[in-house]
Amino acid sequence: MTLGCDDCKHQIDGRFRMAGLPCPCECGGQIKAFVSPTSDAPGAWVTGGDVRRVMNALGVRGPDRSRWGHRNHYAPGERDAESMRRLVDAGLMRRDARDGVAHVYRAMPLAGELLGFGPTLMRRAFGGGS
Numbered sequence: 001m002t003l004g005c006d007d008c009k010h011q012i013d014g015r016f017r018m019a020g021l022p023c024p025c026e027c028g029g030q031i032k033a034f035v036s037p038t039s040d041a042p043g044a045w046v047t048g049g050d051v052r053r054v055m056n057a058l059g060v061r062g063p064d065r066s067r068w069g070h071r072n073h074y075a076p077g078e079r080d081a082e083s084m085r086r087l088v089d090a091g092l093m094r095r096d097a098r099d100g101v102a103h104v105y106r107a108m109p110l111a112g113e114l115l116g117f118g119p120t121l122m123r124r125a126f127g128g129g130s
């Protein structure tokens with residue numbers, strides 16, 4: 001994963017969740033995260049809004065980690081279409097049609113890793129066959 005500004009193109013060291021923050025050099029741009037999975041997905045520059053959707057899918061909210069990862073689904077609306085495309089290209093989410101609901105998306109383990117999930121959270125969110 002690489003963090004960079006979409007305006008001045010300057011690269012930044014930091015964590016996935018910094019996507020969406022203003023660029024530190026005050027160029028007025030926003031930080032995005034380039035995520036390129038090991039699978040055959042092409043990779044994508046992920047925005048702050050995209051990261052928030054992944055966090056929402058995984059119930060990552062607030063500092064209390066005991067409440068994270070108890071869910072893993074996101075039902076996008078029409079306005080989410082571009083974001084979902086980037087998240088799939090980045091290997092962070094996939095469309096899940098197994099239950100016949102065509103537009104439910106699930107976060108991939110890569111998303112948990114980038115959000116700093118430890119083994120317990122990884123198991124809770126992605127283990128157990130779902």
Ligand SMILES: [Zn+2]
Pocket residue numbers: 005006007008009010023024025026027028029030
């Ligand atoms: Zn910048």
Ligand SMILES: [Zn+2]
Pocket residue numbers: 005008009010023025027
């Ligand atoms: Zn800059």
